[in-house]
Amino acid sequence: MTGHEPPTALPRELLERPDVRSALATHDFGTVFHVAxxxxxxxxxxxAAECGIKPERVGTLAKGHGKVTTFEKVVRIADAFRIPGRMVGLASRPWEAPPEDAAPRREFLKTTAAASLAVGLPELSRPSAGGRVGSDLPEKLRQRTARLRRLDDVLGGGDTFRTYLGEYQSTRALLRARSYTEETGRGLLSVLAEQAQQAGWAAFDGGRHAEARGLYEASHKAATDARDAPLAGNALAFLAYQELPGDRQAGVQIAARSCATAGPDAAPGVRALLYERLAWAHAVAGNADETERALEAAQDALNEADGAPxxxxxxxVDETELQIMSGRCWTELRRPLRAVPVLETALARYDDSHARDKALYLSWLADSYLAAGEVEQAATVAGRALALSSGVASVRPRERLEPVLRRLGEHQALPAVAEVLDMARS
Known part of the structure; x- marks a missing residue:
């Protein structure tokens, strides 16, 4: 196949066009046929000849009637049009260029992310030994923390943990060794709480669970001392997430406490974040009604956003993120008819550059397809998640995919399943 260029191969500029990319992501091949x-x-x-579809069926699909749903046809169409596998939820096709080795890919991401962050990263003038901290330092540190947080968009915790931990330790040392006003001290404690949460998240993402818990607890104390209720609530939400799925009821209680701690006057985005995490805790605990109420509260909070910082x-946290969390919750509650449409819609808008997160979210979509009995579609989505997570320094995508892959193993006689299981082994 690699040496044959089919007469139906689409030009690259057409494949990259936004409307065609969107059609491919949702398997709307009728639109692709019309454009072709x-x-x-x-x-x-x-x-019809290249795709193995009757000519009249091609015309019907091009008019917007019907949909291609079988794995074999999706593969045949992808090969006929030379559509890269990643664009339609498949593993790389044999005729594609060999995938980049994971290590160079990760090093490239680390280098480019670091380079872009270096531009505009707030420079800090650290006070000399025994010097007094200026009132502007907390805000400078907060800006620096926000800038460094962008590393988490493209890198896993295995790559970012030391960076985030170093920032936290530096601010903690400054608080102990320098003098400052009471107001500046509260500002520094608030920043310290943010930094501890970011370092804790990276530790959790990299599989360092004991360190994550310690950092979340330190964050809660710092935020409480700073009288920063939203950050204190967020620290509790992280602790609740850490608690699941071990002690589910404890996770629910801590998540509920996080919402109460932040309070009704917290910014809409903060309340949306904490309520969606409460929804997740309820979903893991099997509480369907409480899950729905928490998701509604998160949506209500988002609806209150008026453009204020x-x-x-x-x-x-935005509409897409809330949709994804809704899909994850309904997957956990074994409601695939509710989970699949919302996840499909949200993930079609979710860029592949957020490889770790998209791989994670695809694992829930694969899980729901399996629950619905759509084994081949589940295999296709699982393969996409495996491809995206390759080279990302996070333990979570593969941990989430393992139970899906085990259940797929019951259907390994199917070609689609055999392909993804072989991909997982390699």
Missing amino acids: RTEAGISYSMI QPDWAAW
Whole structure:
């Protein structure tokens, strides 16, 4: 196959066009067939011959009627049009260039992320030994922390933990060794709480669970001492997440306490974040009604957003994130008919550059497809998650995929399943 260029191969500029990319992501091949004929001059009869579909069926799909749903047809269409596997939820096809080795990919991401962060990273003038800290230092540190937080968009905790921990330790040493006003001290404690949460998250993501718990507890104390209720609530939300799925009821109680601690006057984005984490705790505990109420509370909080600035540590929570959390919750509650549509819609908008997070979210989609009995589709999605997580220094995508892969093993006679299991082994 690698040496044959089919007559239906689409030009790269068409494949990269936003409307075509969107159609491919949702397996809307009728749109692809229409574009192929009208803009690439590929006849329906040629498409039919290469894709193994009857000509009249090609025309019907191009008019927007019907959908291609079988794994074999998706593969055949991808090969006929030379659509890279990643664009339709498949592993790389044999005719594609060999995937980059994971280590160079990770090093490239680390280097480019560090380079971009270096531009505009607030420079700090540290006071000399025994010197007094200026009132502007907490805000400078907060800006620096926000900037460094962007590393988490592209790198896993295995790569970021030492960086985040170093920032936390530096601020903690400054608090102990320098003098400052009471107001500046509270500001520094608030920043310390943020830094401890970020370092704790990286530790958790890298599989360092004991260190994560210690950092979350330190964050809660610092935020409480700083009288920063939203950050104190967020520290509890992290602790609740850590508690699950071991002690589920304790996780629910801590998550509920996190919402109460932040209070009704917290910024909308903060309340949305804490309520969606409460929803997750209820879902893991099997509490469907409570899950739905928490998701509704998160949506209500988002609806209150009026464009006012949100704390940077909560600014990533938006409609797409809430949709994904909703899909994750319904997956945990074994409601695939509710989970699949919302996850499909949200993930179609979620960029592959957020490889770790998208791989994680795809694992829940694969899980729901399995629960619905759609084994081949589950295998396709699991393969996409495996490909995305390759080279990311996070233990969580593979941990989440393991039970899905084990259940897929019951269907290994299916070609789609055999392919993804072989991919997992390699």
